[in-house]
Amino acid sequence: MDATHLDTFIDALIDELTPVPAPEDDADRRLCHLLDSPRRVLDEQPLLAVLVAAVTARNLLDHVIAQAVAATERMGIPARKQLRSGADLLTSLGVAPGAAHRAARVGRAAHTLPALTRAQRLGGVGIEFADAVGKGITHIDNRVPLSEEDRAKVVTKLMIQTTPAQVAEKARAMAIDKAGAQPEDDQSVPVAENSDLNEMTVVVTEEGRVAATFDVDALTGEELLTALDPLCRPIPLPDGSPDPRPVGKRRADALGQLVRTYLSHSHRPMSGGVLPHVSLIRPAAAGFVDTLGFTGPVSAVTADLITCDSTLGTVIVDGNGAPLDVGRSERLFTPAIRKGLAVRDGGCAHPGCGRPVSWCDAHHIIPWGSDGTTSIDNGVLLCRRHHTAIHHGGWQVYLGPDRHPWFIPPHKPGEAEPAHLRSHARRTMTDLPTAA
Ligand SMILES: [Zn+2]
Ligand SMILES: [Zn+2]
Structure with a gap:
């Protein structure tokens, strides 16, 4: 079945779904009748058969959707409806954006991957898997151009994988392998150093978190690792015990710091005439x-x-x-007050930290919204990690009689209050020899 030859399928589908007063024998053979008069299936065999049939039907229908959406694009239908692409057309029908783009992508690639399309037509290949094969081929082809014959062979190798993730992994391995087998060419940039292949995705997840993946050339990667490395250092807790953060957490914290440092610089591109x-x-x-x-x-x-x-x-x-x-501008610490805080705190004031002044937020000890003033005696410099520890983590800070910040570790209500801590000399992330 080809996208331009859907008529027979559509006729069959309409027949299948149209309720007709048919003779008793085959009345319940129609799909809609089956849905209207469901039978309880309690035995293992029939239940598994229902699952297999439903998955096959889903695969087939996804294939039809992909083919049809690619056909609408070839005919220019989305543009006539003031839509950018077939994916937008699907979105307007209530398909989630990710699934819509996937369907359009798979439909567009279908004519270049006949073996895959044949398997989809039999209902044996899910759209996620078909998409992974298509992406895998693109990944390899971008690095080492594939002949028609090579392409068919690669498709076969990718299709014997079990999951989309394995397809992607196999494709990456094949790309590296094929690139290594290429004859040396003085003009060509090695794959590892080719920035044309760089790619980054950033999505806001359903939970509202932000997830990203990226694939960059060796030099950009080296720059990133060089920037992250010193920021990933373990920082002992105030009592000197080791940093409990696993390396992945320290790396993510370091990335946050890089971004905040960048945002605090004025030499960066504007957005709508203002610094974002x-x-x-x-x-x-x-x-x-x-x-x-x-x-x-x-x-x-x-x-x-x-x-x-x-x-x-x-x-x-x-x-x-x-x-x-x-x-209100009074909420903001002025440069003069920040300078005073920098002299007093010398960096993040949390005991044992000491991240540099330029990385620190100025925290209001008594919140500005609760009549706290914006002054040296109501301010304390805290890196984002320790600022978060105050707002989210149960730590408290106050200005001691020595007019320096003192910290109270988290404790449960009713429990004896732990000893209060002042900034001390065990400061990891600072150039200064001792605490302020
Ligand atoms: Zn704060
Ligand atoms: Zn800190």
């Missing part, structure tokens, strides 16, 4: 939650952290999303 900053959008009316521009709703605790920090902005909006107030 993280903005918290805060509805004036009660009963609405605060949101961030890219990632959506955030909890009150995180909103407090954002409004506490002078480098992040808050925009108060009315019921229609129009800004009312762009934040």
Whole structure:
């Protein structure tokens, strides 16, 4: 079946789904009748048969959708409807964006992958798997151009894999293998160093987290690792015990630091004439939650952290999303006060830390919203990790009689309060010999 020869299939499908007063014998042979008068299936064999049939039907229908959406693109139908692509057409029919793009991608690639298309037509190949094979071929072809014959062989090798992830892994291995077998050519850039192949995806997950994958050339990778390396160092806890963070967590924390350092620099591209900053959008009316521009709703605790920090902005909006107030300037620590804090704290003041001044948020000891002032005696420099420990992690900070910040470790209500800690000399991430 080809996308342009769907008529017979569609006729059969319509016949199948149209309720007709048929003779008793084959009345319940129609799909719609089966759905209307379900029988309880309790035995293993029939139940498994139902599963197999349903999965096969799903694979077939996904194949038909992919073929049909590619056909609409060839005929220019999305453009006539002011849509960018067949994927948008599917989205307008209620298909989730990821699935819509996948269907369009698989449909477009179908004519170059006849063996795969034949298998899909038999209902034995799911669309996720077909998509992985198509992507695998593109991955290899980008690195080592494939002849028609090679392509068929590669498809066969990819199709014997069991899962889409294994298909992708096999494709990467084959690309490396084929590139290694290429004759040496002085002009060609080695795959590892070819920045044309660089790729990065960033998605906001259903939980509102941000997940990313990337694949970059050796030099860009080297730069990234060089930037991350010193920021990944383990930092002992205030009592000197080892940093409990696993390496993956330390690496992610380091990435956050890189981004914040970048955002705090003024030499960077503008967006709409202003330097892009993280903005918290805060509805004036009660009963609405605060949101961030890219990632959506955030909890009150995180909103407090954002409004506490002078480098992040808050925009108060009315019921229609129009800004009312762009934040009172007194909330922000002035350069003079920050300089004073830098002299007193010498970096993150949390005992044992000491991350440099330029990485630190200025935390309001008494929140600005609770009448806390923006002054040296109500401010303390904290790196993002320890700023978060105060807002989210149960740590408390106050200004001691020596006019230096003192910290109270987290403890359960009713428990004896642990000893208070002052910034001390065991500071890891600082150039200064001792604590401030
Ligand atoms: Zn704070
Ligand atoms: Zn710190």
